[in-house]
Amino acid sequence: MSVTITVAPTGPIATKADNPTLPTSPEEIADAVAAAYAEGAAVAHLHFRDADGLPTADLGIAERTVELVREACPILIQISTGVGLGVDFDDRARLVELRPQMATLNPASMTFGEHEFSNPFPGVRRLAARMQELGVKPELEVYDTGHVELCLRLIEEGLIAGRPQFSIVLGVRGGAAATPANLQTMVERLPDDAIWQIIPVGRANLQLTALGLALGGNARAGMEDTLYLRKGEPVEGNTPLVRRAVALARALDLSIASPDDAARTLGLVPAAAAQGSL
Template identity: 35%
Template sequence: MSRPVILTCALTGGAALSGKNPAVPVTPAEIAQQAVDAAKAGATIAHIHVREPGTGAPSMRIDLYSEVVDRIRQADCGILINLTTGPGARFIPGNDDPRIGDPASTLAVWQKRVEHIEALRPDICSLDVGSMNFGQHVFINTPADLKKMAEAIRKVNVKPEMETFELGHIRLAKHLIEQGLIEAPPLFQICLGIPWGAPATPEVMMAMRNELPGGAEWAAFGIGAMQFPMVAQAVLLGGHVRVGLEDNLYLRRGMPAPHNAALVERAVTIIEQLDRNVASPGEARAILKLGQPEDVRFMPTAGA
């Protein structure tokens, strides 16, 4: 019998998306409610960014993360919580001096990027393994900072989900594993279609999967119109999947998704049509060797 497929829902992301689809959640209450609804639709994991409630701009405020996590834990829906560590890596060179960042840069010290992980101790957190041109800015994740972030994440017993956007990122991730910084089984997320990373094609997904170390768990996603084709491709190649408004705003061509749960429901249908089952949170914990959740639902968190 084939293993169940872990289904992640990436709820909101950090790009300016709410103006393109008003269903993108912004406030902590909206983000948490869409996580709960995604769980009811079949999602196993909620991947979470936070936004400034008044503007919808991406945020790194720990009080916003705390409120989202508290609301999800109090709902007791079982979904695994995956907090991003991606914010704080964006750099845009200044026009007058490229060594000095443009005001739109968000580059932050590595400690700032993991402080919410240390305080809130989610089940999983993303770890973007490598630097790249990311749209119109540079996404900076140096090997030295990644080592420090991985060490901090390991100390609080959180599973890092290593996000890889090209083959070189997998090489760097293997180096972190060889250094003993990543607990077994390593968890990879193959991210496809992001400008200017690896394209969302079956050939590229297979090539990246083939470079993963033995025993690794992996998932993959494509952005935009390639979201659902990449769901099917990942399942066929033996991986897990991710959907959500962070990566794609449409349920079908010309039809904006009304909420994240609708994207989850369509992914569940694809998985089941391929004669696979979606993993429950308990099954995902067993696959990823996470153990059982601690009783932290009503512990005071940072800023409380």
């Protein structure tokens, strides 16, 4: 069995004040992704930042970042339409017009820490339909059991084609806690043919990543999800986190999927063939 490792180098929350090795410019993000690819990452989950380091849905910045990543390595591209808290839903949704191989689809509004993450379901339906028109594979990000039920509704309505791809995010305040029981419950609610990965946020990152891999899931690693390699030890860039996820998979006698392996599983055009599509 092979495992797909996704690198999430930046995210919408942390800043360089939190950890100076966080990549924020297009060049820094591309360098971080290339290093992660060299360690075994097959997918890059991309957020974008403006010149002040703030989350942005600016199409020019997004396009420039993706171009640099594709020049640096043949990794699969997944754009986040979550972007950042407070960014308008319609602005975030327009990122799929860049036609990446994959993009996130968040099915529900929710409390996210001290803020609101707005994803009105009528807008989610429209975004799912547009992604289907453009041939962009949805990554269904679910933070609680009710989110899974909304995704099942989208599947029933024919808005999600092919094998559904889920990301189970645990540990965000406002979503399900990062516990083994919650992970097991979420996995049991997924369709039988679903592809899924575990995204444990914060202090449970290591333990829940290991459990997710043992349960048959894929894994995401990077500074979007944790800024520490272990308690009290800030991580120096994304590479150590990707290396750790790869080591966990290999310790479980799992092989590491290449971008082409991952593309076949997900029903995507191989990364090399998609280089000129943006």
